[in-house]
Amino acid sequence: MKKKLGLMVTAMLTAGTLLAGCGTSDEGKTSGGDKKDFKVAMVTDTGGVDDKSFNQSAWEGLQKFGKENNLEKDKGFKYLQSTAQSDYKPNLNSLIRQKYDVVFGIGFLMGADVETVAKQQPDAKLAIVDMVVKGDNVANITFSEHEGSFLVGLVAGMQSKTNKVGFVGGVNSELIKKFENGFKAGVLTANPDAEVLVQYAEDFNKAEKGQQIANTFYQQGADVIYHAAGGTGMGVFTEAKNRKKNGEDVWVIGVDRDQHEEGMPENVTLTSMVKRVDQAVYEVSEQAMNGKFPGGKIVEFGLKEDGVGIAPTQDNVDKDALKSVEDYKKKIIGGEVKVPKTDAEFEEFKKNLK
Incomplete structure (x- = not known):
């Protein structure tokens, strides 16, 4: 059985990152209410879903979640690809109109658009990867990339x-x-x-x-x-x-x-320095489906949580x-x-x- 990542959820205390309504009674509600009707989707950044990197990892996590919960591709789980930054907001709104219970914005470049859409659509549930934005209906997924990068730096320095x-x-x-x-x-x-x-x-x-x-x-x-x-x-x-x-x-x-x-x-x-965007997307989707959407919070994945590290392929190290x-x-x-x-x-x- 695949080990699940631990989650470290941090309340935002500083003025620059304070999220309105953190810990309110809205936390824990799902818009669908019924697991069999739960739908989840993501918007890629301009790198595209097959970038062999960040977006692809997120989509792999969403596909895993969809398959394990018997969701139908393009109906229960899907992605919209962005070819330019101007696509971010329309893509996010499109998925909200299609009644997806959680919509992920993949990448910090989408931060401003996620924040704007979250304000305009207070009943929607959004998640942003690699960015912290204001909004009690936004889950903020972050990673300790510096820790994983330190480890591959050791390898580079030694070899x-x-x-x-x-x-x-x-x-x-x-x-x-x-x-x-x-x-x-x-x-x-x-x-x-x-x-x-x-x-x-x-x-x-x-x-x-x-x-x-x-x-x-x-x-x-x-x-x-x-x-x-x-x-x-x-x-x-x-x-x-x-x-x-x-x-x-x-x-x-x-x-x-x-x-x-x-x-x-x-x-x-x-x-490689692996960053488990796939598992983060999977776990936040699962939390939302189970009525525990971490809106208004930072969900952090670090070395301690196995959220970053060096790749399992180590033949050349x-x-x-x-x-x-x-x-x-x-x-x-x-x-x-x-x-x-x-x-x-x-x-x-x-x-x-x-």
Whole structure:
């Protein structure tokens, strides 16, 4: 039986994240009332449902929930794909009009639209992944991406032969900064002499831009690149595979899902930082169906809850690196190591490295 993730639900206390009506009597109600009539849907961001990453993971979770509860595809569970940011609000409203009990917005880029729609449709139940918005009818799903990124950073730092690694980000934002700073902290913890190259594509759906950045990094001597760039990251794999065919010893660290297959047949995936968006979507859907929708709350998935970590495919990871991962996982969960999320926290972390 598959282990379920634990949920850490946090009330929002600061003015910037205070959600109206948190803990009110509305919590625990479902709009459908009858499980057999329960319907759940999601709206992708512009990366699309087959991005091999974030959106695909969310859809896999929704499909699993639908199948296990005997829901019919496109009637009991479905997705709407967004090709531009202007599609977000119409797609969300369309699913609400179709009487879906919970509508997920996948990705922080949808935050403003989810908040607007939640205000306009107070009887609707929405969930946003990777963002916190105001509204007692919105469940906020977040992850400790910095913790998982630290672990793959350890692997990169230990296995780099050139002492130079790269990070390719999608959109420069508070969210992706968590990936970057956690990764850099892990790299330097394992290898204080390493250099980390960083560049943002400013897009999650431009594989050609990802390939261009990867080409530059590899030319500069990096032999491991970690991407947190959705579909843009597919270009990093393309560049690595092309170079591997020519005999270069280069690697990619995937993100969100186990991206081992994206590195084949050239076998360029060193490991991946898995982020269980699939299980988060599944569990919030289940909560809602059972009358426990976490509206107005943050539902956080971290290392402790098995919400982030390194991928199960570990064939290319050295045994010493895996041991270091396990050691630091315990230290992070135990509070002995605090992984930085922001640039300021990273600078402070770096000062304390011995």
